Amino acid sequence: MIYLLDQTNLVQVCGEASNVLEAVTLIKTIPVDVLFLDINMPGFSGIQLAESLKSHPSPPAIIFVTAHSKHALAAFDVNAVDYLMKPVDVDRLEIALNKVLEKSGDASDREVESEARVAVSKGNKKFLLNPDEIAYFMAKDDYSYIYTAQDHYLSTASLTSFEERLSENGFFRTHRRYLVNLDWISSVESTAGSSLLITLKNDSHSRIPVSRRRVVEFKQLVGF
Numbered sequence: 001m002i003y004l005l006d007q008t009n010l011v012q013v014c015g016e017a018s019n020v021l022e023a024v025t026l027i028k029t030i031p032v033d034v035l036f037l038d039i040n041m042p043g044f045s046g047i048q049l050a051e052s053l054k055s056h057p058s059p060p061a062i063i064f065v066t067a068h069s070k071h072a073l074a075a076f077d078v079n080a081v082d083y084l085m086k087p088v089d090v091d092r093l094e095i096a097l098n099k100v101l102e103k104s105g106d107a108s109d110r111e112v113e114s115e116a117r118v119a120v121s122k123g124n125k126k127f128l129l130n131p132d133e134i135a136y137f138m139a140k141d142d143y144s145y146i147y148t149a150q151d152h153y154l155s156t157a158s159l160t161s162f163e164e165r166l167s168e169n170g171f172f173r174t175h176r177r178y179l180v181n182l183d184w185i186s187s188v189e190s191t192a193g194s195s196l197l198i199t200l201k202n203d204s205h206s207r208i209p210v211s212r213r214r215v216v217e218f219k220q221l222v223g224f
Contacts, residue, residue, distance in 0.1 A: 001036060001065065007090045007157055009119045010097045020044035027053070032060040034081075034100050039066040050078035061100040091158050118162070120146050120153035127153065131169040135200050136208060137162055137179040149202045172221060174198065174210040182222060 017023035019042045037046035053059045067086040082096035117128040138145045139159040146153045170182045187199045196210035
């Protein structure tokens with residue numbers, strides 16, 4: 001879960017607990033905005049902890065993470081924001097976190113902050129890129145490849161998650177495999193079959209396709 005939360009770039013992990021008593025101690029000493037709870041734990045259950053937090057002066061949002069769907073109804077009875085089934089994937093986790101942001105009332109501020117940087121990897125290093133540095137994303141296998149003017153990077157986050165985060169930053173999904181920064185477009189040419197090919201600034205050799213079903217929307221966005 002810590003690895004997946006790091007991939008979302010939406011939260012900072014401030015503590016871990018192996019049972020309810022440890023969790024209660026942490027919540028009393030550390031400001032906690034969202035709590036990820038398993039159902040079955042040593043001693044008290046996650047449901048019991050969630051119930052007890054109703055009387056907390058600033059109760060954290062609760063997201064249950066469990067392998068058992070049978071507890072879903074009980075989870076929402078204690079006002080859980082979401083209920084994730086194991087194994088959890090990063091796209092589903094981001095949906096749950098966005099629910100927390102919306103409920104907290106400062107979703108727009110938090111979303112702008114999270115979109116300001118894109119976490120990427122190259123070799124054993126991680127980098128944070130500003131959206132305007134990125135020319136385009138390309139999906140391949142189970143990864144997203146991120147291209148800048150000078151280099152390319154890797155991310156395990158899906159192209160769909162980047163599309164949702166960066167649509168307000170001028171990125172457009174031209175094709176199921178490509179997400180393009182519209183500010184980086186140098187020229188556009190028509191091809192057979194009513195599709196288009198994009199050439200980007202500083203990359204005259206690559207051609208990025210615009211699928212036929214996205215052509216009309218693309219032309220409207222760029223003013224053709």
